[in-house]
Amino acid sequence: MLGTEKKKNTSKTGDFSGRRKLVLVFMFLGMCVLILKAIQLQVMDTQFLQKQGQSRQVGTVNIAAYRGQIKDRNGESLAVSAPVESIWINPQYCKETEIDESKLVCSDLTDIRFKQAAELLDMPLTQLLKAFDASTNKQFVYLKRHIEPSVAAEVKVLDLPGIGFIREFKRFYPAGEVAAHLLGFTNIDDKGQEGLELMYDASLKGVAGSKRVIRDGKRRIIEEQNLESIKQPIDGQDLQLSIDERLQYLAYKELKAGVVKHKAKSASLVILEAETGNVLAVVNQPSFNPNMRKNLKISRYRNRAITDVYEPGSTMKPLVVAAALEGGFITSNQLFDTRDFKIKGKWVRDEHKYGTIDLTTVLKKSSNVAASKIAFSMPPDYFWRFYHDLGFGVSPGVNFPGEASGTLPEYSSWSDFEQATLSFGYRVSMSTLQLARAYTALADDGVLHSLSLLKREKDEYATQVLSPKTAIKVRAMIEQVVQQGGTATRARVDGYRVAGKTGTVKKVSKSGGYGDDYLSVFVGMAPASDPKLVIAVMVDTPQGNEYYGGLVAAPIFAKVMGEALRVLGIAPDEEQSMSVLLTK
Numbered sequence: 001m002l003g004t005e006k007k008k009n010t011s012k013t014g015d016f017s018g019r020r021k022l023v024l025v026f027m028f029l030g031m032c033v034l035i036l037k038a039i040q041l042q043v044m045d046t047q048f049l050q051k052q053g054q055s056r057q058v059g060t061v062n063i064a065a066y067r068g069q070i071k072d073r074n075g076e077s078l079a080v081s082a083p084v085e086s087i088w089i090n091p092q093y094c095k096e097t098e099i100d101e102s103k104l105v106c107s108d109l110t111d112i113r114f115k116q117a118a119e120l121l122d123m124p125l126t127q128l129l130k131a132f133d134a135s136t137n138k139q140f141v142y143l144k145r146h147i148e149p150s151v152a153a154e155v156k157v158l159d160l161p162g163i164g165f166i167r168e169f170k171r172f173y174p175a176g177e178v179a180a181h182l183l184g185f186t187n188i189d190d191k192g193q194e195g196l197e198l199m200y201d202a203s204l205k206g207v208a209g210s211k212r213v214i215r216d217g218k219r220r221i222i223e224e225q226n227l228e229s230i231k232q233p234i235d236g237q238d239l240q241l242s243i244d245e246r247l248q249y250l251a252y253k254e255l256k257a258g259v260v261k262h263k264a265k266s267a268s269l270v271i272l273e274a275e276t277g278n279v280l281a282v283v284n285q286p287s288f289n290p291n292m293r294k295n296l297k298i299s300r301y302r303n304r305a306i307t308d309v310y311e312p313g314s315t316m317k318p319l320v321v322a323a324a325l326e327g328g329f330i331t332s333n334q335l336f337d338t339r340d341f342k343i344k345g346k347w348v349r350d351e352h353k354y355g356t357i358d359l360t361t362v363l364k365k366s367s368n369v370a371a372s373k374i375a376f377s378m379p380p381d382y383f384w385r386f387y388h389d390l391g392f393g394v395s396p397g398v399n400f401p402g403e404a405s406g407t408l409p410e411y412s413s414w415s416d417f418e419q420a421t422l423s424f425g426y427r428v429s430m431s432t433l434q435l436a437r438a439y440t441a442l443a444d445d446g447v448l449h450s451l452s453l454l455k456r457e458k459d460e461y462a463t464q465v466l467s468p469k470t471a472i473k474v475r476a477m478i479e480q481v482v483q484q485g486g487t488a489t490r491a492r493v494d495g496y497r498v499a500g501k502t503g504t505v506k507k508v509s510k511s512g513g514y515g516d517d518y519l520s521v522f523v524g525m526a527p528a529s530d531p532k533l534v535i536a537v538m539v540d541t542p543q544g545n546e547y548y549g550g551l552v553a554a555p556i557f558a559k560v561m562g563e564a565l566r567v568l569g570i571a572p573d574e575e576q577s578m579s580v581l582l583t584k
Helices: 002-044 046-057 112-120 127-129 149-157 177-181 195-199 245-263 314-328 359-365 368-376 378-387 418-421 432-438 468-482 547-566 580-583
Strands: 058-065 077-089 141-147 161-171 191-196 211-217 223-229 266-273 279-285 334-337 341-343 346-348 357-358 498-510 512-528 533-539
Touching: 046 378, 058 580, 077 149, 077 177, 112 149, 127 341, 141 161, 149 161, 161 245, 161 533, 177 245, 177 279, 191 195, 211 245, 245 266, 245 279, 245 314, 245 533, 245 547, 266 432, 266 547, 314 359, 314 418, 314 468, 314 498, 314 547, 314 580, 334 368, 341 468, 346 368, 346 418, 359 368, 368 378, 368 418, 378 418, 432 512, 432 533, 468 498, 468 512, 512 547, 533 547
Parallel strands: none
Antiparallel strands: 058 211, 077 141, 077 161, 211 223, 266 279, 266 533, 334 357, 341 346, 498 512, 512 533
16 A cells, blocks of 8 residues: 555656656747847847837927018018927827826826926816827827927926927017008918918928937937938028018008098008009008907908909099090190080089080099090090000009909990090909009109019019100199199198099999999109109098098098108109199
């Protein structure tokens, strides 16, 4: 019995010893496999490991390019970019996240520092935590864009996991509302959206650069360990405008005051340099602040002076007179009977009875009857060609987004009555910019100028559309418009001779035909002896009894012109005799 028990115990001991040996063999084989794998990875496949390590620790980030400045003709900044910080997060940092802070699976997000960061960024904590949503499969999501550097610095101090920072640029407009319609604005990605920012986006925006960086285990960039610059950013080009910020401001101020005074719907004003066609100011009402655009209607962004068209009314009469004089269809001493007359069943009338008047009085009193008769003296094709040569019905060529061409119907479709109405500014439409441009032909002795929003010393595309003799005669005639008995005595400027013309235009109603609302228009130039500036003003739907161009638009013109002449240091000329011009 004892022998049998010994035999059994020996058998059990032997079984255990075998198993132990088997385990040791497996462990030895596993260790050999690990050693071989280590040799393979560390000796034979070193490049693979380095590549994998770099992919996790070395990354590439963009370097924002500085957007070019927009400056006025004197170098004053109208649009500048300032460095700001944007904060981003890596949603994959925490694989499972709940909106309710008490149920967060990722313990890092319960850190009190996240609450502090939310307060600094002025956002709900739940919004910040919700950004860590791994289901998006994204590794980069903006948390907040364009924050002040001082705020970004405070958030950086918190050293939050899963959060990174990028340096960007934010656009600022020092002039605010004053130049808003002209400059336009950029979006949060610094791309032009309206105005000159959109028009010249390609040259302003520059080209972004890039660099390699080292990240820590939490995917944060180690600022001190930038490896190298892959591509340096190329800054955008600066843009120098023909605009004079001083004139832009005073035009904005006076136009706004006029709109408020007359409770008008809207208004626009343009200042041109008479001898070059440079645009010195473009303003509109109502305006907007491009630095704060929240909840603004898109219609507020429209540059009405360039994009909106209207019938210009009696401001066309000096141009009709110039056309007829230039073609030899009338003479400067010709008299006109202004009694009412009928054309194909429709009457043409003047507001007052003027009797028989000379050509200067036709413009001074703004006679529709005489203007119609002057229009009938010209063949329709000649009349149409003259209007067309002045730029009506075609784009003014500044290439501004939404730039209007206006309308000029083909002469083959004119009726006799339409030819008459074209002489006093109906059936033809144009923008305030186009109207101002046409008057450069009277201001610069018959030379019609192309227009430019960029500074230039000379107009290479100017065309002679009138003889100097005709232009000077008509200019002398419209000087009388602002004198006693004319329709625009409120357009006078102390110390300077002014030449210009009013327009009071009935607006087309929504139901068709002409309603009870008016446009008040004035366009003129000074000093009349040698014009340097041309200014056109349009006020849409002034309220009350004062709606005539001479009562609404002319005073705005006078205030802007007077201040502009003094700002530019242009000498007064009122003492010079008008007879000098008439005898040229």
